[in-house]
Amino acid sequence: MLKFQNKVILVTGSGTGIGQTVAKLFAENGASIIILGRRKEPLEDTKKILDEIINRVKSNAKVWLFPGVDVSDELGVSQMYDSLQKDGVFVDVVVNNAGVSGPVTCFPNSPLDEFKSAVGIHLTGTFWTSVQALKVMRPGAKIITISTFFTEEKPYEQRPYRFRSPYTAAQGAKNRLAESMSWELVEKGIVSIATNPGPVHSDRIYKTVYPKAAAEFLRVSGFEDLSPSEVEIANKDIVGLLGEDEKTTKDGIAKAADAVLKVKGGDAQKIAQTLTKLLAKIQEIAEKVQKNTSFMIADRQFLSQTQVAQTVLTLADDDIAKILNGKIIPGDRVFYPVKPHIATNTPTTQPSFAAEVVVFAIDATDKQDSDRAEFLAQHVEKNGGKAVCFISKETPKELQESISSKFHSHVINFKSQEEVQRWLNTAKTVGKLSTLVYLTGKVPSDLKIINLSRKDWDDLVDKFINTPATVIQTALETFVPGGKKDPRLYKGAKATIVTIGPDVPSGPKVSGADRARVEVFRGALRPFATTVNQELSDVLKSNVRAFLVLPGSIDGKDSDNAKIANALNYFVTDGSRRSSEVTFCVDETRD
Incomplete structure (x- = not known):
């Protein structure tokens, strides 16, 4: 009997690439396969391949095909499982593989709809x-989740992935989600494992990610006589020309030249010549990025898709899965040399807020959160600054009233970038505005992730990922007006953004499941903050910084707001901008 004879394997994003390869390898080992994805044609091609394998190995297995199922679509996924349940089909292994590149651009320029997608x-x-x-x-x-090596951290280190802020935030959370589910699924006898395979040979990397990253490097400062916005217009047409034949390339450059000509004017032939050089430079940088990445691997080889599939197949083994439940495998195939990004405390610094306006964006969950906001706002005002409090309309009414009774405050919709922008512009009329402090609030303690409704889950993702991204991006545009389209304006600019939270659970009997649940969202914010700051410092040559404070400690003690205030003192100094450390666990005492 074949190893996975009579087993049913579900693989998301199985029409092409790694997903298709995983499906094929399981089929060769006797499994029946459920394939799904957004596009019908690739799935039909995959089904033909799987049917041929099943016939060859004589496994009598079956293939189910669910086209048009986007894994982010609540109804499509639910209906697929309802259909399987109605037919009496039980799934032995789910492989979470579906993914997209997402926007490949500096965070200030990242379209929020693409970020959220x-x-x-x-x-x-x-x-x-x-x-x-x-x-x-x-x-x-078993549930096996394929993630990325870019979001696995060592002590005091976090791997940034410039131009990929939504990708790193989602992948960091996804690793921690796999861990959290392992705690909650024990009573059901179901295993959850994640795998970070490292760089893999794929069309997405070679034809999308690396070229788009190279194009973004060139957009940031402009190219020859093209402004950043003109480079961006051209890149939409020329990045996809890499590897195409001479005629296709020539026609594509001509099309891009026409688009640039409409906004720039000038000589079409000269613009076409410039774009030819631009395309060559994009290819040069993309190849350099690929080569540099290979030097971080012992054998200098990216994995093949078959090797990733073999890893998934191994993790699906009954004995191996029990041993590795809750783990992220492998821990570290790629040696990715980075500066330290995570610290436990900040230097003691005298407060300096004189004549400064500090905006506090507050999305409080409970009274402890609102007390923290009030403590920090009072700290600013005691030291010569003016605190302006923007309170999320999602904050409980009694907490809104408590904050509003003490400080200049407005209750606003944080999810609306236009509304946040309007109020930030209003705050600039009060005085010199160069600091924003965002308080996320806590992850509710009375929940289990596996029991959440889709609405409750979406609310958590909004609270700890999408909404902070919305407010932070809006603050960046407020601090550097026009920087979204002309990143050259960021050079030398100075401002401070601080995100605080969510807290580690406190108390004498905090369970591993409770900690793991909160880490899903802390695990999103760490790589997000690190990625955004690398873009600001290394790419945009800016003195704008977006720091992250993660309150609470591993021993369950309550967070000390005075330590957060001291961190805020430090963040507004020039010294903080020379350090690579951007995430601070201020209540931890470990060296």
């Missing part, structure tokens, strides 16, 4: 595909 597919798609699968899973089943 990337998070929706990578993180929410993994969550919803996993929890809905419980309808058709029995003890012994």
Whole structure:
């Protein structure tokens, strides 16, 4: 009997690439396969391949095809599992593979709808595909999540992935989600594992990610006589020309030249010549990025898609899965040399807020959160500054009233970038505005992730990922007006953004499950903050910084607001901008 004979494997994003390869390898080992994805044609091609394999190995297995299923779509995923349940199909292994590149650009220029879409597919798609699968899973089943090596951290280190802020945020959370589910699924006898395979040979990397990253490097400062906005217009047409034949390339450059000509004017032939040089430079940088990445690997080889599939197949083994439940495998295949980004405390610094306006954006969960906001706002005002409090309309009414009674405050919709922008512009009329402090509030303690409704999950993702991204991006545009389209304006600019939260659970009997649940969202904010700051410092040559404070400690003690205030003192100094450390666990005492 073949190893996975009589087993049913569900693979998301199985029409092409790694997903298709995983499906093929399981079919060769006797499994029946459920394939799904957004596009019908690739899935039909995959089904033909799988049917041929099944006939060859004589496994009598079956293939189910669900086209038009986007893993981020609540209804599509739910209906797929309802259909399987109605037909009496039980799933033995779910492989969370579906993914997208997302926007490949500096965070200030990242379209928020694309940001949210990337998070929706990578993180929410993994969550919803996993929890809905419980309808058709029995003890012994496994959930295997494919993530990325860019979001696995060592002590004091976090791997940034410039131009990929939504990708890193979602993937960081996804790793921690796999861990959290492992705690909650024990009583059901179901295993949850994630794998970070490292760089893999794929069309997405070679034809999309590396070229778009190279194009973004060139957009940031402009190219020859082209402004950043003109380079961006050209890149939309020319990046996809890499590897094409001479005629296709020539026609594409001519099309891009026409688009640039409409906004720039000038000589079409000269613009076409410039764009030819631009395309050559994009290819040069993309190849350099690929080569530099290979030097971080012991054998200098990217993995093949078959090797990734073999890893997934191994993790699906009953004995191996029990040993590795809750783990992220492998821990570190790629040696990615980075400066330290995570610290436990900040230097003691005298407060300096004289004549400064500090905006506090507050999304409080409970009174402890509002007390923290009030403590920090009072700290600013005691030291010569003016505190302006923007309170999320999602904050409980009694907490809104408590804050509003003490400080100049407005209750606003944080999810509306236009509304946030309007109020930030109003704050600039009060005085010199160069600091924004965002308080996320806490992750509710009375929940289990696997039992969440889709609405409750979406609310958490909004609270801790999408809404902070909205407010932070809006603050960046407020601090550097026009910087979204002309990143050259960031050079030398100075401002401070601080995100605080969510807290580690406190108390004498905090369970591993409680900690793991909060880490899903802290795990999104760490790589997000690190990525954004690398873009600001290394790419945009800016003195704008976006720091992250993660309150609470591993021993369950309550956070000390005085330590957060001291960190705020430090963040507004020039010394903080010379350090690579951007995430601070101020209540931890470990060296």
